[in-house]
Amino acid sequence: MSTAPASAASRVVAIDLARWLAIVGMMCAHLLSSVAASWTGGADAQANAADVVIGAANGNASSLFAVLAGVSLVLATRSLLARGARAAALRSVLGRAIVVGAVGVVLAAAMPPVHVVLNYLAFAMVVAAPLLLAPSWVVGAVAVALWLGGSQLALAVRTWRFGDDVFPTGDALAGSPWAAPVDLVATGEYPAVTWVAMLAVGILVARAVLGARSPGRSRILGLGMLAVGAALAGVAAIVSQRTMDAFAESWAAQQGLVELLPWLLRFGTGTPPDASWWWQATAIPHTGTIGDVARGTGVGVAAIGALVALLPPDARMPRALAPVRAAGAAPFTTYTLHVCALLVASAAWAAAGGGEVAVAAGSDATQPPWYVAGFGILALHVGGSLLLGAILARTDAKGPLERVASALADSFARPREDAQLR
Template structure:
């Protein structure tokens, strides 16, 4: 079964070999299952299960963000970027997708969705990174590093100066104080855009991508560990927070008034620090490289992972299905609940793709974007 490459309704192969596109969908499918693990999987597990659950927390969403940046470049053209009418259409389609995601995110939040909805934040990030679509891999990589170094500190200062609460303006929530603040998630999308600009037609480049990911992970998580061990006063402040029954996995929920500059040295999930961005982005790069290498070097594995690839080709549909499932069934937080979600959504994705080329939500979003951009932009082209 040939699985088409899609991200929230995109549809450009851009000259890539099918195996490499399947590798991207495989990585995205794993991100979906990681998200399921966070939302319905067992908590406080031990052994292998506990390690897998801990790894998924805060990293599945980062993997999504990196691949989303990657896919934005596929839509706007890799080498070279699209120009003239095709370029304007690609930009307009992404902008419309961003607005749809914003609307969906706000609706789900309004109806009290049972999870922290990321869609609106993604919509904001789409709009923020869209002007960068023509930059080279080197410039995008440099910009990703600079924003990862600067923006977490900017966000921290804004939180300390302006505070945070339920009465925050929506723009401030989406950019600064929310669960997935755009200020600290934009570097992840830019990193994905930089990866998409690389010449990934060879295994050697995938290996380099994996090695670069390892280096970033060591820099982020290892750098945080080293800093905390070299600065006893910082470690003491953070230990004091833990004495108040705040585990590292829940530090992101702390009241902003309790945060000090010591926070900026940690790399815990959703801490929104420079160390966390570097470390988590490195993990995402490792997974993308490993999936692409596996699909390229081991074609027989493709059939085994085809259900995961199918889910990865319709991420918005899979995301909304799991929210609907939690609405209907509640959050059991068990291995059986996680297994059930994975099996049901995988079966749906495989069966759907036997009949249609795209997931239902991806097709709908693509149709809306096509209808909204084709005629207006064509008229602009005719006048020119």
């Protein structure tokens, strides 16, 4: 079996592969939702297959991305921290986050048909950065505290800002410059009060992987992560389903939301619909509940663990995986190109007089054309990511946006090797 050059093998290949899987999962969520049977009421093969894929990808891909962001913080700063340049490490994270956030703001301003994760990710990176200097028990304590209390804090802020109705009827911060920061912290799609918990878990995962030191120990660690993560995700899913079976219908009847209940149980927008205790036990994607964070974190840890067991650090990588590895090493560029492609396709459909994407069972809304949603365009997006990976692997280069982010991170870390935080 041919293997990749040492330059590729010197990376933690399993992490690069996991990044690519996370990006592909988000592509699935973005490109298949509007053709899935549960959304459109369709019964054709594509609608049913899309339903299965969406069930696996929705929420889990972004959670894996969040855990990997914590892993990436450790990998990007390990050389600085190894020589005691603690303040420089924090500054480098800030420099990297500025680039990520700037691109996220530009993409969000273009109003793509998806929630852009980059601005939320950049803010969470800055908030989580001090954990790089903390012992692992502190990092774990922060993760648990935000896991158990983050959703309640987000709900409290949401109630103060929008009122306690399930669907907001007003905004206390309308027109205020504080609206965007509050979204980043608590009321947005990916609020820091729940996302930092997953970044903290990623920091612990990276420390464990780097500390394993041998392929044998890495494989044992990977299998352990797979078992623990799968168990956590499985328990969260079982508890969630039983809780919804027991309480959801009566709650919906009290709220007058019986017709909308299927959609409320499918996904959220950063918080659960209200503060009822049973919502915290559900694992509905993008709600930030205790169950949601447990399921998403479990899936993330399990996926990383499986890949670490298969390809431990310093293991020789099969050459056939080089494009996948290189695409995964450029997640910032890959994700940005994906969102740009979504923008172009949506604009083309609008220019052609396209209708509204169907979002309800049996909807009469116009179904999107193949270049907006479906397995065909998904294959092109995935193929495009592999083409990018093949080019980067062939030239042994970083992704363009990764290069810019690394340059600013290095610039921020360079001014002084101050010792006051040592």
